[in-house]
Amino acid sequence: MRILPLLLSLSLFFSAAWRPNVSLPRYSKAELTGRFVPRQHPHFVAIPPRYASRSGMYLRKEVWRAYQEMLQAARQAGHTLTIVSATRNWRYQAGIWNRKWQSYGPPENTRARRILRYSSMPGTSRHHWGTEVDLNALNNEYFESGAGRQLYRWLQAHAAQYGFYQPYTPFHRFRDQGYREEKWHWSYYPIAQQLERAYLHLVDYEDLRGFRGSSYARSLRVINNYVRSVEAPPPGPDSQ
Numbered sequence: 001m002r003i004l005p006l007l008l009s010l011s012l013f014f015s016a017a018w019r020p021n022v023s024l025p026r027y028s029k030a031e032l033t034g035r036f037v038p039r040q041h042p043h044f045v046a047i048p049p050r051y052a053s054r055s056g057m058y059l060r061k062e063v064w065r066a067y068q069e070m071l072q073a074a075r076q077a078g079h080t081l082t083i084v085s086a087t088r089n090w091r092y093q094a095g096i097w098n099r100k101w102q103s104y105g106p107p108e109n110t111r112a113r114r115i116l117r118y119s120s121m122p123g124t125s126r127h128h129w130g131t132e133v134d135l136n137a138l139n140n141e142y143f144e145s146g147a148g149r150q151l152y153r154w155l156q157a158h159a160a161q162y163g164f165y166q167p168y169t170p171f172h173r174f175r176d177q178g179y180r181e182e183k184w185h186w187s188y189y190p191i192a193q194q195l196e197r198a199y200l201h202l203v204d205y206e207d208l209r210g211f212r213g214s215s216y217a218r219s220l221r222v223i224n225n226y227v228r229s230v231e232a233p234p235p236g237p238d239s240q
């Protein structure tokens, strides 16, 4: 008779393993808007300084694993990759935003829009999610000649094999607003897509407060026009 509980627990174990969707992580509003400390978060890992332009950068553990595989393949093809920015929490993003708010001159009603060409309002950055990396140089010109161009071509051809894609492409018919093109910004879409869905479901303009010019979040519809306005990720293996 003792075999019955054993069989029961085995079947529970296997049914959970065979249906991975059952254990999908759930994301809190705090996590989605960057209100946490990556160093203290159990799902994050520090990037060893030799892979990055400075120490103290973090990624989600799965993202870091996938990135290392991509890095190895890129190296074998002769390319050099350095992470220049990874996870940025709310506090860090607020520092960037408030500095730019102060340094960009009047008029105030266009200031938020001008900052938003390349920088996110605190609480709206994909860098909060731990799934994003900025690589090598924060300007498109770097990726348009020499080694930068070679690397960019390699990333366009191979990054998707490792789960990465470029969310901020040039504007086109289906992405006609939001941030400008960023050839340096790559997103680990298997997880970023889940976070994006959760974000659009949970976060509202009420949550975007506590920084300079935050009232423009609603009037510029930053959730719709910036968070949502990204390139579609590559099709999954099922649809290829």
Ligand SMILES: [Zn+2]
Residues within 6 Å of the ligand: 085, 127, 132, 133, 134, 184, 185, 186
């Ligand atoms: Zn970025």
